[in-house]
Amino acid sequence: METVVFALLNGLIYGLLLFMLSSGLTLIFSMMGVLNMAHASFYMLGAYFAFTLGQHTGFWFALFLAPICVGAAGACVEKWGLRKVHASGHVAELLFTFGLAYVIEELVKIIWGKFAVAYEIPPELNFSLFELFGSQYPAYRIFMLAVSIGMLAGLWYLLKRTRIGLIIQASLTHPHMVSHLGHNVPRIFMLVFAAGCALAGLAGVIGGNYLVTEPSMAFSIGPIVFVVVVVGGMGSLEGAFIASLLIGFLQTFAISIDASFAEIFSFAGLSADGDVGRITIASLAPMLPFILLVLMLMLRPRGLMGEREF
């Protein structure tokens, strides 16, 4: 029972963090057709900006300022980089963002050094909120949960209930019509790109001190974000949401399962001493998202909620 409760809570928090990252990626993809390989780098920038800003303004200002800075960086990248490359087609865009990811990583190494920085949880939130089955639950995790849910609600409201959301949705499917109606579509694109990056930045701000802030953080989470987007269905926010939670739960649950292959496949005569029988489900946890990716591409290439094949 307690294992299930903990796995659910931790999985939910991890899943929502993944959603914060993948929502921006999937929005940018569905709107501009750009698969932003550098998306996780903006997540890293968020964490580093929050670390540096936090030293001057404290965590709470950094919580708002850092995503805005990341969003501004994203807007610059779109306006002066991506828009120019856009004319040369998708391969050029892909290569551009791919290169950008490396550039950002090297810049981060030059500015903040090659090692992890001491980006800590703010002392106001560094206490345990409640006790559950004898184990304390840190307040910061609940704070992350609150921020994620706040972001989710805000995004939903913006897209479904406001005029801007209407125009964004319209530009997704009918960009020419929207521009004929007098809207500046390139500017909308830039804003969406900036907003997507800012969301990744926000994930960095609250994830950087919960996990570790180091130059390799972008490359360690990047692949999982892509898995989320592909499993959820390219360009589908709902799909990304379901896939994020699915992967969050899958990974945390797997860690708590001790069964080994030998126990599961004992009917096939697998021995516990062999190389295969020795493997436990828990040790497979980091690999599971990628197994899911391969299975999804084999069985349902458009993803859970996606509308287009690719």
Next chain:
Amino acid sequence: MSKGVFWKTSLTALLLSGGVLSAEAETIKIGYIDPLSGPFGSTGDAGLKHFRYAADEINAAGGMGGMQVEVVAFDNKINPKESLVQLQKAIDQGVRFIAQGNGSSVANALTDAIAKHNKRNPGEEVLFLNYAAVDPALTNKKCNYWHFRFDAHVDMKMAGLTDWLRDQKDIKSAYILAQDYSYGRAFTAAAKSMIEEKRPDIKIVGAELHPIGKVKDFTPYVQKMMSAKADVVFTGNWGTDMTLLVKAANASGHTVPYLTFYGGGLGAPTAMGQSAVGLVKQITEFHENIEASEKQMARVDDFEKTNSLDYYYERVFTLMNMLDKAVDGVGSVDVPKIAAALEGMTYETPYGEVTMRADDHQLMQPLYISTFSEGVARDVENTGYGFKTDITIPAAATETPTTCRMRRPS
């Protein structure tokens, strides 16, 4: 003279003069192959600073056999394949001594490659000085003449920790957590067999291997230990894996003893804080509150002042000083003779006499079990907490038998 000929002659002249220069002032190069970037970068960097400091000390005292020592750093990203590339690079630069410590997987690859190199290139032998890779196989099944280990291996340290466990009658269950590679597997195997042997009544409620350097949040692992009701945790984790584990244990309020090899340094104490007091134990050859001469304490202080880093690897100094002693005795960079001098050498460290056992090239040194405590004379990482010795294990008592059948070059 045409332009081309002019350039060629001047280039040749330049190269020649360079060659003459380097021959005049001979330096001993020590190739330091360890991670200097990525998740374990800070661990590798700390080791490098110890080596550089020890080299400066030796140079100030006249160098090794009159030659200056230089530590050349190579970043292997803790990848065995990358390490072999860096090894070749080091050998091409004239490095004859390789120092490495982080990752037994790397050490296993290096020891094989160096043995092969030495067989194929007589007269250009390379020595492998291992300061921290503690897979027992390196001085047992896989031992080779060119490898010398200056750290106590897993079985020796585990014997110490389980001796402590023997007298803890209220501990009824244990959990083992280690990184999933050769060292972590050796750690788990040693813990299992020694707990079984010394305290058959203790139930091992879990033995887990996690991917090295990949886990960013250890909370699920800690919660698993808590629901398994473990009374004690054995962990072999080091570097970020140790820091993050302690961070998660701290946040979840997991208050049982943690028996560690590497709980005492390189970022872990900073993550521990008040809640770890009295609980985190380590077995090491050094911590700052072991009594030592004033000279040694001055060295510790000066190291910490110049590097803004905690003094952690006493064994790096042991390694460098024993090498110094060997080179002084031989008088030149004759690697086979230096290896022969190191075999069986005894050396007086600030913490007692150590011996390089000739049978397997494993250093025998006193070990200390210590606990993270309040109110100690010297703290770690400016936390206000430090380590206090529980048990001192004399060098002779740390000896474990070896299966090594050393093949010596004729």
